[in-house]
Amino acid sequence: MLEKLTNYLEFPFVRYAIIVGVLIALCSSLLGVTLVLKRFSFIGDGLSHVAFGAMAVASVVNLANKMILVLPITVISAVLLLRTGQNTKIKGDAAIAMISVSSLAFGYLLMNVFSTSANLSGDVCSTLFGSTSILTLRSYEVDLCVALSVIVLFVFVFFYNKIFSVTFDENFAKATGTDVGLYNFIIAVIIAVIIVLAMNLVGSLLISALVIFPALSAMRIFRSFKAVTVFSAVLSVFCALLGMFVSILAGTPVGSTIVAADAAAFFVCCIAGKAMGRN
Amino acid sequence: MKTEQIICKNAVLGYEKTPVVENLSFAVCEGDYLCIVGENGSGKSTLVKTLLGLNPPISGEIKRGGGIKSTQIGYLPQQTVVQKDFPASVWEIVLSGCLSKSGLRPFYNKAEKETARKNIERLGITDLSDKCYRDLSGGQQQRVLLARALCAADKLLLLDEPVTGLDPVATADMYALIETLNKSGITIIMISHDTGAAVKYASHILHIADEVFFGTKEEYLKSRQGKMFLNMEGGE
Ligand SMILES: Nc1ncnc2c1ncn2[C@@H]1O[C@H](COP(=O)(O)OP(=O)(O)OP(=O)(O)O)[C@@H](O)[C@H]1O
Numbered sequence: 001m002l003e004k005l006t007n008y009l010e011f012p013f014v015r016y017a018i019i020v021g022v023l024i025a026l027c028s029s030l031l032g033v034t035l036v037l038k039r040f041s042f043i044g045d046g047l048s049h050v051a052f053g054a055m056a057v058a059s060v061v062n063l064a065n066k067m068i069l070v071l072p073i074t075v076i077s078a079v080l081l082l083r084t085g086q087n088t089k090i091k092g093d094a095a096i097a098m099i100s101v102s103s104l105a106f107g108y109l110l111m112n113v114f115s116t117s118a119n120l121s122g123d124v125c126s127t128l129f130g131s132t133s134i135l136t137l138r139s140y141e142v143d144l145c146v147a148l149s150v151i152v153l154f155v156f157v158f159f160y161n162k163i164f165s166v167t168f169d170e171n172f173a174k175a176t177g178t179d180v181g182l183y184n185f186i187i188a189v190i191i192a193v194i195i196v197l198a199m200n201l202v203g204s205l206l207i208s209a210l211v212i213f214p215a216l217s218a219m220r221i222f223r224s225f226k227a228v229t230v231f232s233a234v235l236s237v238f239c240a241l242l243g244m245f246v247s248i249l250a251g252t253p254v255g256s257t258i259v260a261a262d263a264a265a266f267f268v269c270c271i272a273g274k275a276m277g278r279n
Numbered sequence: 280m281k282t283e284q285i286i287c288k289n290a291v292l293g294y295e296k297t298p299v300v301e302n303l304s305f306a307v308c309e310g311d312y313l314c315i316v317g318e319n320g321s322g323k324s325t326l327v328k329t330l331l332g333l334n335p336p337i338s339g340e341i342k343r344g345g346g347i348k349s350t351q352i353g354y355l356p357q358q359t360v361v362q363k364d365f366p367a368s369v370w371e372i373v374l375s376g377c378l379s380k381s382g383l384r385p386f387y388n389k390a391e392k393e394t395a396r397k398n399i400e401r402l403g404i405t406d407l408s409d410k411c412y413r414d415l416s417g418g419q420q421q422r423v424l425l426a427r428a429l430c431a432a433d434k435l436l437l438l439d440e441p442v443t444g445l446d447p448v449a450t451a452d453m454y455a456l457i458e459t460l461n462k463s464g465i466t467i468i469m470i471s472h473d474t475g476a477a478v479k480y481a482s483h484i485l486h487i488a489d490e491v492f493f494g495t496k497e498e499y500l501k502s503r504q505g506k507m508f509l510n511m512e513g514g515e
């Protein structure tokens with residue numbers, strides 16, 4: 001079994017896939033806590049549908065590098081959704097539901113009507129669930145993923161204290177002179193970038209799982225923001241590696257295998273949390 | 280003449296066009312100790328939120344003077360909507376009070392950590408430093424938020440019912456601490472239902488009711504409203 005794995009690792013595209021997978025898993029876990037606690041999780045969900053719609057448009061017009069279209073559209077939607085979400089709670093929710101469902105519908109419609117591909121349901125499936133696309137990344141896509149991940153990591157570390165403050169108590173931060181609007185904007189942009197990145201790894205339907213599971217797992221065991229952030233990053237990377245190796249060996253779809261690993265880890269963390277007398 | 284740090288002229292406060300307090304005029308000078316009193320729902324918290332810029336006034340003018348900046352203000356909210364699951368240690372929360380001082384710097388420096396440590400000690404929660412905020416009792420949580428407010432307060436401290444939930448000893452300590460801060464030159468604006476303490480410590484009183492009173496403590500004690508309010512408290 002180990003032999004089979006080392007055999008696979010000889011191929012550069014497998015190595016690329018693993019590097020990209022690890023980086024994406026790392027980034028996507030970082031903002032999990034913020035997403036869960038700021039009730040941004042529904043925004044994450046909505047955005048992943050928007051990203052799906054954009055991806056459909058990109059494949060219909062046959063863009064070589066789909067990210068060029070998907071990334072800006074998702075970022076703009078993130079900023080807009082955050083705006084509406086802030087003003088009025090209920091209207092914001094409705095707006096998100098509307099946007100996300102219609103992008104899903106339009107995306108599928110477009111792919112159905114205009115697709116030149118013979119294997120339509122296969123295309124749709126791989127956009128939704130990620131399937132094997134991670135193994136077929138071209139080298140510039142790998143470069144782009146790596147560059148974006150590094151930027152996300154850097155921005156997160158640089159603004160870590162601000163993100164904590166804005167997540168914990170937005171009113172206090174605002175009252176004492178922190179530019180809350182700016183940091184909410186930064187958070188929205190990072191979330192959008194992460195979603196576009198994660199789409200490559202697990203497909204648009206499973207993104208929320210990749211983003212939120214590690215944070216929820218860590219919150220079962222740890223009690224400080226720093227510990228939760230660090231642990232969810234480690235856990236997310238571990239689950240991504242595990243998922244990728246299993247999928248290589250057993251031939252299972254990458255995205256769902258990783259998310260299954262995350263779910264299993266969540267279960268283990270729940271038990272560990274209970275055992276440590278925390279619930 | 281002391282410099283005026285907050286000037287409020289004919290302000291109408293409220294939420295989305297529904298006025299809560301009307302015709303409010305007062306000024307707070309450097310080094311003042313202003314107590315805001317009034318019944319539940321009279322608009323005290325609304326006033327503090329408006330002073331902090333969290334809630335725009337419907338009309339009228341609220342100005343900051345004396346070169347006071349948002350980053351020099353400490354604030355203790357009446358209620359902090361902290362989500363139940365938030366994983367944050369006491370240390371992280373108190374330290375976040377120093378955020379506005381750190382500017383664009385990504386990490387807290389030694390001086391800021393020292394400020395946080397000192398304020399944690401002042402409020403007697405050193406042994407809780409590593410605990411999770413949400414596992415604390417109400418009074419302990421109140422102390423954590425006070426420590427955070429103290430970290431942020433360089434010139435002005437706004438406290439919305441600071442002693443709610445504190446035990447008698449902690450309450451007395453709290454008043455003594457606020458007095459010390461005030462003597463060291465920090466302006467205090469405090470909302471309180473504890474009229475006894477208000478007239479004992481404050482230099483000025485703002486009584487929000489249908490008829491707003493603003494003046495020094497001495498004036499308040501002589502005013503009709505003041506007498507009524509104090510008698511009511513005494514008669515309980
Ligand atoms: N977010 C809000 N939106 C709309 N109305 C509000 C909001 N918050 C408070 N109010 C209303 O404004 C009025 C004043 O509320 P406020 O919280 O300022 O009272 P308070 O004087 O601080 O009372 P308490 O002594 O209970 O703290 C109340 O009638 C309340 O219903």
Ligand SMILES: [Mg+2]
Binds near residue numbers: 323357439
């Ligand atoms: Mg109040």
